Amino acid sequence: MIGYVALLRAVNVGGTGKLPMTELKAICEAAGFEGVRTYIASGNVVFGSDLSEAEVKAALEDRLGAYAGKPVGVLVRAAREMADVLADNPFPEAPPNKVLVLFLDTPPEADAIEAVRHRSSEELKRGKRELYVHYPDGMGTSKLAIPAARTGTGRNINSVAKLAEMAAALEQ
Known part of the structure; x- marks a missing residue:
């Protein structure tokens, strides 16, 4: 079984995309995922599955789309990859709440950083x-516009660390 982290786009943020975490957990369990746990109410879920990453993503997007009545973007990482994301943080000395x-x-496209505005x-x-x-x-005062963010979703390093820990525990 592979431990996975699924990160939903635009869920429970600024009054949009309301999805109770109990519903997200039930959706994942109905998809056959094991050991399902959510983390904070912003669309983070950890579970185990024998499916591939692509199969997990497709299953979740289908079920979430049926629930919401519109497409819901899902980004998926295996436990090992989530641990690598944390380990590869190029700003290890920065406060974790200031690293997204x-x-x-x-x-990311070769010009993803050059395309950033403000x-x-x-x-x-x-x-x-x-x-x-x-x-x-701090993020609250930033005017940064990241075109690549249109299809992605962000989490601070504190959340990444916790999700990596939770996913790793599923594989032990």
Whole structure:
């Protein structure tokens, strides 16, 4: 069994995409996933499955779309990959609440960082299927516009660490 982390896009953020975590858990259990656990009410779920990443993503997007009546974007990472995302953080000295990982389905385009607009003190680095963003002055005051974010979803390093820990526990 593989431990997976699924990250939903635009769920329970700013009054949009309301999805109670009890419903998300039930949807995952109905899909046959094992050991399902949610983490904070922003569309994070961890579970085990023998399916491939692509199969997990398709199953969740289908079921969530049926529930919501519209497409719901899902980004999926295996436990090992989530641990690598954490280990590869290019800003390890920065406060974890000021580092965001923008998860993508595919590797960031070569010009993903150059395409960013309204940059001031923020630092960005490309990952394997992620963009890492350090907000030294905090995210709340930033005007940064990241075109790649249209298809991705972000989590701070604190959340990444907890989700990596939860997914790893499923494989033990």
